[in-house]
Every structure is written in C-alpha cells, then in structure tokens.
Amino acid sequence: xxxxxxxxxxxxxxxxxxxxxxxxxxxxxxxxxxxxxxxxxxxxxxxxxxxxxxxxxxxxxxxxxxxxxxxxxxxxxxxxxxxxxxxxxxxxxxxxxxxxxxxxxxxxxxxxxxxxxxxxxxxxxxxxxxxxxxxxxxxxxxxxxxxxxxxxxxxxxxxxxxxxxxxxxxxxxxxxxxxxxxxxxxxxxxxxxxxxxxxxxxxxxxxxxxxxxxxxxxxxxxxxxxxxxxxxxxxxxxxxxxxxxxxxxxxxxxxxxxxxxxxxxxxxxxxxxxxxxxxxxxxxxxxxxxxxxxxxxxxxxxxxxxxxxxxxxxxxxxxxxxxxxxxxxxxxxxxxxxxxxxxxxxxxxxxxxxxxxxxxxxxxxxxxxxxxxxxxxxxxxxxxxxxxxxxxxxxxxxxxxxxxxxxxxxxxxxxxxxxxxxxxxxxxxxx
Amino acid sequence: xxxxxxxxxxxxxxxxxxxxxxxxxxxxxxxxxxxxxxxxxxxxxxxxxxxxxxxxxxxxxxxxxxxxxxxxxxxxxxxxxxxxxxxxxxxxxxxxxxxxxxxxx
Numbered sequence: 001x002x003x004x005x006x007x008x009x010x011x012x013x014x015x016x017x018x019x020x021x022x023x024x025x026x027x028x029x030x031x032x033x034x035x036x037x038x039x040x041x042x043x044x045x046x047x048x049x050x051x052x053x054x055x056x057x058x059x060x061x062x063x064x065x066x067x068x069x070x071x072x073x074x075x076x077x078x079x080x081x082x083x084x085x086x087x088x089x090x091x092x093x094x095x096x097x098x099x100x101x102x103x104x105x106x107x108x109x110x111x112x113x114x115x116x117x118x119x120x121x122x123x124x125x126x127x128x129x130x131x132x133x134x135x136x137x138x139x140x141x142x143x144x145x146x147x148x149x150x151x152x153x154x155x156x157x158x159x160x161x162x163x164x165x166x167x168x169x170x171x172x173x174x175x176x177x178x179x180x181x182x183x184x185x186x187x188x189x190x191x192x193x194x195x196x197x198x199x200x201x202x203x204x205x206x207x208x209x210x211x212x213x214x215x216x217x218x219x220x221x222x223x224x225x226x227x228x229x230x231x232x233x234x235x236x237x238x239x240x241x242x243x244x245x246x247x248x249x250x251x252x253x254x255x256x257x258x259x260x261x262x263x264x265x266x267x268x269x270x271x272x273x274x275x276x277x278x279x280x281x282x283x284x285x286x287x288x289x290x291x292x293x294x295x296x297x298x299x300x301x302x303x304x305x306x307x308x309x310x311x312x313x314x315x316x317x318x319x320x321x322x323x324x325x326x327x328x329x330x331x332x333x334x335x336x337x338x339x340x341x342x343x344x345x346x347x348x349x350x351x352x353x354x355x356x357x358x359x360x361x362x363x364x365x366x367x368x369x370x371x372x373x374x375x376x377x378x379x380x381x382x383x384x385x386x387x388x389x390x391x392x393x394x395x396x397x398x399x400x401x402x403x404x405x406x407x408x409x410x411x412x413x414x415x416x417x418x419x420x421x422x423x424x425x426x427x428x429x430x431x
Numbered sequence: 432x433x434x435x436x437x438x439x440x441x442x443x444x445x446x447x448x449x450x451x452x453x454x455x456x457x458x459x460x461x462x463x464x465x466x467x468x469x470x471x472x473x474x475x476x477x478x479x480x481x482x483x484x485x486x487x488x489x490x491x492x493x494x495x496x497x498x499x500x501x502x503x504x505x506x507x508x509x510x511x512x513x514x515x516x517x518x519x520x521x522x523x524x525x526x527x528x529x530x531x532x533x534x535x536x
Contacts, residue, residue, distance in 0.1 A: 141534055144534070153493065197534055200536075202497070367446075368447040371446035372446065402518070408516070409469070
C-alpha cells in the first residue's frame with residue numbers, strides 16, 4: 001500500500017462531519033465492551049480470534065473518531081485508545097470491515113444496549129470508500145451497474161431476447177398463447193424488478209414469477225432501462241453511487257407510471273431501495289415499494305393463486321436472508337407461503353430473526369479477495385441445513401442462493417436450492 | 432492472486448479460483464478445472480457448453496447469456512445446472528477459463 005496522503009486522510013475523516021442527526025455520535029460512543037456480540041458473529045464462531053468480535057470492529061472506527069474529534073483523544077490519544085488513521089489502521093480496516101463482516105446484523109440484535117454495529121461497519125467502509133480503498137472486485141460490480149445500467153453489463157438486446165425466449169416457455173407452461181412477459185408498458189399497477197443474475201444465468205425464477213403474475217391476472221411490467229434490484233454501492237459505502245442507482249429506479253417508476261414497485265427476491269437490494277433509498281436520494285417515495293415475497297403471500301391469502309402442498313412432498317427448509325428478515329422485518333410471510341405450498345416444511349435452528357447469515361452477505365460473494373474466509377464460515381450454514389435433513393432449501397434472495405449453491409457443492413449436502421417464486425410456481429394449481 | 436495446483440500443474444487464479452490469464456486456457460486446463468469441481472470426465476454436453484462460452488468470450492469479451500448457451504447447444508436449462516452443479520458462472524465459466532463474472536454469482 002502506498003503512503004497515505006493528508007488529502008486521503010481528510011477525505012476519510014469527512015464521515016465524522018456534517019451528519020444530519022445524532023445517530024452516528026450516539027452509536028460511536030455507546031459500546032460498553034460487554035462482549036455479548038462475540039458469540040453472535042459467524043466469523044468469531046468459526047475462528048475464535050478476538051479481532052473478529054463485532055465490538056472490536058466498532059472500536060476500530062470509534063478509535064479513529066476519538067483521535068481526531070475529541071479533546072482528550074487529540075492531546076492524549078493513548079489514554080483513550082485513540083488511533084491514528086495511518087497505513088496500518090487502513091489495512092486493518094480493509095481486512096476486518098470489508099473482509100470479515102457480512103453486515104448481517106446478528107450482532108446488532110444480540111447487543112446488550114442496541115448499538116447498530118452494521119451501521120458503524122458501514123461508516124468504516126464509507127471512510128475507506130472516500131479514500132479509494134474499496135476492494136477491486138466489489139467496485140467492479142458497482143461500476144458495471146453505474147456504466148451499463150445493471151451489475152452484469154447485460155446489453156438491452158440480450159435482455160429483450162432472453163425475455164422473448166422465456167415468454168415462449170411461459171406460453172407452453174400455462175398453455176395460453178396470450179400469456180406475456182410485459183416489457184416497458186406504461187400505466188401498469190406493478191413495476192417488477194430482477195437480479196441481473198436471473199436473465200444472465202438463472203432465469204427459472206423469472207419464469208416462475210411470470211407464471212404467478214399470469215395466474216393472479218396481475219397488471220405488471222418489467223423495464224429494459226432499469227430492472228436491476230441490486231445496489232452494491234450499499235456494500236461499498238459510496239452513498240453518491242448508491243443514490244445514482246436508487247434514483248434510476250425511482251425515475252423509471254415515474255416514467256412507466258407504475259403504482260407499486262415490487263422488488264425481486266434480493267435481500268440487500270430490497271433493503272437498499274426500500275429502506276435506505278429515501279435517505280440516499282433525500283426524497284420520500286410517492287409510490288408503494290414492497291417485495292415479491294409479500295406479494296405472493298397476499299395472492300395466496302386472497303385466493304388469487306391456489307397452491308397444492310401435495311405437489312411438493314420433499315422435506316423443505318428455509319434460509320432467511322439477513323437484510324430481508326432480520327433487518328427488513330419480512331419474517332412470517334415466507335413461512336406462511338411455505339406452509340401453504342409444501343407438505344413438509346422444517347425450520348432450521350437458529351431461525352427467523354436469529355438465523356445465521358449464509359456467509360455471502362455484505363458483498364462477500366462479490367469479493368474474490370476473501371473467498372477462502374467466506375467458504376470457511378459457510379460451514380455453519382452447511383451444518384444448519386444438514387441437521388434439518390431437508391432436500392430443498394428455499395431462500396428469497398439470489399445472493400444467498402448463490403452462496404447456498406456453493407455450500408451445497410463444497411459440503412456435499414445434496415440439496416436443491418430454490419427461490420420462493422420457484423417453489424410456489426411448482427405448487428400452483430392452474431385455474 | 433493465488434495459485435492452485437491440480438495434478439502437479441500450477442495455475443495463477445483469483446480468490447474464487449478463476450484463471451488470472453484467460454489466454455493460457457486450453458482443453459487440458461478445462462479438464463483439470465472440471466476435475467477439481469468433481470466432474471471426473473467431461474462429456475460431449477460439457478464440451479458443448481464450455482465451447483460456446485469460450486467462443487462468446489473470445490468474440491465479445493464476456494460470458495454469453497444462458498439463453499445463448501441453451502439455444503446453441505440444444506440443452507435444456509435444468510440439464511446445464513445438472514452438468515455444472517456450481518452453475519453456469521462459477522462452474523462452466525471457470526472451466527472455460529473466463530474471469531469471474533461480476534454480480535451475485
């Protein structure tokens with residue numbers, strides 16, 4: 001690493017200035033070092049090295065704050081454990097805040113006083129982003145989204161051709177030549193979004209959702225211009241780039257005059273647009289934003305689609321995406337759907353808001369730099385799955401799904417990985 | 432950057448095990464990478480998928496859409512997932528010597 005310039009240091013320290021409320025100051029000054037967070041962290045549970053304890057990660061950020069922003073930290077830094085923002089500190093920050101945190105928030109719910117540890121990790125990432133130290137592979141994913149409109153650089157032509165191909169399949173599947181995958185239609189009730197991974201490599205979930213919309217007689221459309229539900233700038237800590245991505249989806253909802261934006265099965269994407277988005281773009285949304293999981297639950301409840309659990313006899317378990325369940329509050333809906341759609345649903349342990357991260361969160365799946373560590377912590381999830389004896393693991397998140405595919409292969413679990421839409425489409429009774 | 436060794440041959444790869452230099456790829460490399468993913472013997476279908484991915488990469492600099500792979504090889508989607516259990520990206524693209532695609536793969 002080249003020597004830090006004063007300019008870079010100043011850029012990094014900007015995160016401690018100009019905040020709009022007291023949240024950052026409160027959380028930076030609140031940790032009582034009780035250590036309860038340690039056993040909640042998948043990194044610490046895997047490797048009992050104290051550097052992985054969430055409170056240590058908090059202190060890494062807080063110690064820099066103390067050094068530059070408190071009186072005693074400025075005159076007697078050693079007394080209050082204040083740290084210089086120098087090469088050594090930056091290297092440690094990169095390794096621990098990017099490389100050893102899935103921002104899963106499990107420590108936050110175990111914290112004795114409610115410190116938002118993920119938020120402080122995110123603040124640390126923002127410092128690194130300001131200084132230009134986002135890991136290359138993560139930044140490449142953000143760049144692809146900013147430059148091409150989607151994080152995999154799919155061309156419009158490839159996207160449209162894929163949907164046309166899937167539409168043929170849909171017509172065959174539902175036995176209706178008028179079935180459609182609507183594209184760029186104005187005035188529909190719903191603008192649906194996708195994870196670019198779906199059109200590029202895993203389109204079964206697009207077919208499944210199209211089938212569900214078709215049976216529910218939904219008024220819906222996709223957009224060529226902005227369909228990407230992901231926002232990797234949420235992980236890189238660059239709020240300006242996160243705002244560009246959120247604003248594009250906001251604009252397209254207006255452009256197509258849709259009433260509701262339905263976010264695809266994507267944990268961080270649903271969080272980034274639904275909950276962080278209004279802060280990124282500094283605007284309230286004048287339209288509804290919801291997730292496809294909640295919409296599918298509604299269809300079943302209202303009888304718009306009918307599912308037959310007899311169609312799925314295999315043992316099914318559920319992995320909760322951290323950003324959707326623990327942080328987003330969507331916990332009961334996926335369970336309601338599975339109880340209606342499959343014969344034999346079994347919970348993993350721990351579960352719901354206390355479920356373990358798959359290890360792919362926090363941008364880990366995009367960062368090749370920390371692959372070994374990611375697959376090592378994945379053993380916890382592999383064991384959770386193995387203990388259920390399940391043959392199918394359902395997860396409403398494409399990022400988790402990819403990590404689970406790797407876990408399945410690496411730990412020889414011999415399970416199938418499916419999204420909620422895929423399992424519901426299998427269970428649906430054609431009217 | 433990391434190095435992996437398969438059957439006494441060393442390859443420079445990224446953290447995810449994708450070749451750092453896609454130009455050194457050849458059929459022997461494909462066989463070795465497939466083997467390290469548990470695919471003991473590459474059959475005709477494996478080769479059809481790998482070849483179309485490779486061809487697309489050499490022409491356009493990126494992995495093809497899954498639609499292209501299905502249409503060019505005549506294979507069904509589910510067959511592709513069965514042939515490469517790690518999926519088209521981490522499975523097939525890695526065996527075809529491509530860099531890791533961006534995004535949630």
